[in-house]
Amino acid sequence: MKYFINSCLLLVCYLFASASCGTPKNNFSGSTNPIITGAERSDFYLPLLKDKKVGIVTNQTGIIRGSNDATVSIVDYLISNKIAVHKIFAPEHGFRGTADAGEHIVDGKDTKTGLPIISLYGNNKKPKPEQLVGIDVMVFDLQDVGVRFYTYISSLHYIMEACAENNIPLFVMDRPNPNGAIVDGPMLEKEYTSFVGMHPIPLLHGMTIGEYARMINGEKWLKNGVQCDLKVIHCLNYKRDMPYELPVKPSPNLPNAQAVNLYASLCLFEGTNVSVGRGTEKQFQIYGSPFLPKSDFSFTPIPNFGAKEPVYKDQLCYGEDLTQIEKVKQLELKWLINAYNSTSDKSKFFNDFFTKLAGxxxxxxxxxxxxxxxxxxxxxxxxxxxxKKLREKYLIY
Structure with missing residues (x-):
């Protein structure tokens, strides 16, 4: 009953805020009616956070853009509006988004605000009860890319679970899915559940992170079937089929829109002996290895931002450059199949991680x-x- 009442109250607030929203706007979509992200609907959520001690899960993607195109971190924005931010919780890649994929992130303190930062990666994927002491409400603001093995939705799961178990309401600031309405790929089978695939969904799910939170709650995927007191702060002027280019890198090795679009297809190579360009300036836009046939295209990975020890460091790799191809509208398998068929030793092509990625x-x-x-x-x-039938009841846009 509590969950139902909260949902009704949220709907009333949403309708009111939709009619009179004076929050900052952006024009990332190129639309005449610019998309307003959940984080930019401050007229709606600031009154709900007033006089609360707030925990926030965010990183460099949690930004708000004003009318003069200046951006500000949601953490700084909340503090400037006299919201009592208590702690920052950081996912994979850390609060500032500078760590390598899979790199251990230690707890620390934000040098700008002095706030404690709790890492949600490594052995502490789910906040412990003692880390939540004193928090009245949790805010979640991360930019997802619509792909099952992108771990921000796994962090969302654990945050929802911890909030449910500790009776802490959760606000999810919704953001558009840059891979839009694409629903494609194999379904995850339960026995292959891991941090890179926690739920029985396809590889590309075609939902925003707010819609996905609604599905986690509604399908009772949290431990013991608990449900979180969830409030999704919807985007305005957004439709699922709108083009949407991210204003900042969602993670160090997704540097541009081309990489975000190709990520689902090329990340499957992470379960093989083929490089996806980590250690170059074209991450997730090229692929290659020393075991593929010599061709006109080659690259040599070297340590760089987001890849301190890239696969095939200082080794010449042959493969294919996809930086100029048209935007893909499905999960593409042709590159994976071609690489397997042309590799020098097929018995060494796949590794154990491939099954986790594929699900x-x-x-x-x-x-x-x-x-x-x-x-x-x-x-x-x-x-x-x-x-697609299952997700219909959770869609907002």
């Missing part, structure tokens, strides 16, 4: 057996259709 053993088996891309896609159809 199933079937995809590797299909590729090794020479199943065509069309046939592989047909094997996904039932799972994708069932998922």
């Amino acid at each position: 199933t053993k079937k995809l590797q088996q299909q590729i090794e057996s020479g199943v065509s891309e069309n046939e592989i896609r047909k094997s996904w159809e039932k799972g994708l259709n069932d998922f």
Whole structure:
């Protein structure tokens, strides 16, 4: 009953705020009616945070853009509006978004605000009860990219679970999905659940992070079926099929819109002996390895921002440059299949991480057996259709 009442109150507030929102605007979509992200709807949520001790899960993507195009961190924005921010919780890559993928992040203190930073990566993916003491409400503001193995939605799961178990309301500041309405790829099978795939969804889910939070809650995917006191601060003027280019890198190795668009397709290479360009300036826009045939395109990974020890450091890799191809509108398998078929030793192509990324053993088996891309896609159809029906009740836009 409490969950129902809170949802009704949120709806009333949402309708009021939609009618009279004087918050900062952006024009990331190029639309004549610019998209207003959840974080930019401050007229709506600031009164709800007043006189509360706030914990916030965010990083460099949690920004607000004003009418003069200046950006400010949501942490700084809340503090400037006299909201009592108590702690910052940082996901993979850290609060400032500078750590390598998978790098251990230690707890610390933000040098600008002096606020304590709690890492939500490594052995502390879920906040402990003692880390939540004194927090009245939690705010979640991270930019997702619409892909199952992008770990910000895994952090969302654990935050929701911790909030549910400790009776802390959660505000999710919604942001558009840069991969829009794409729903594609194999479904995750329960036995392959991991931090890079926690729920039975396809590889590309086609939802915003706010919609995804609603699905986690509604499907009772949290431990013991608990439900979080969830409030999604919706975007305004947003439709799922709108083009949306991110104003900042969502993580160190997704430097631009091309990388974000190709991420789902190329990240499967992380479960193989092929590099996706970490240690170059074209991360997730190229692929190659020393074991692929010599070609006109090659690269040599070296340590750089976001890749202190890249795969094949200082080794010449041959492969393909995808920086200029048109935007893909599905999960592309052709590059993965071509690389497997042309590698020098197929027995060394896949590693154990591939199954976690794919969420199933079937995809590797299909590729090794020479199943065509069309046939592989047909094997996904039932799972994708069932998922699309399931998600309908959680969609906002």
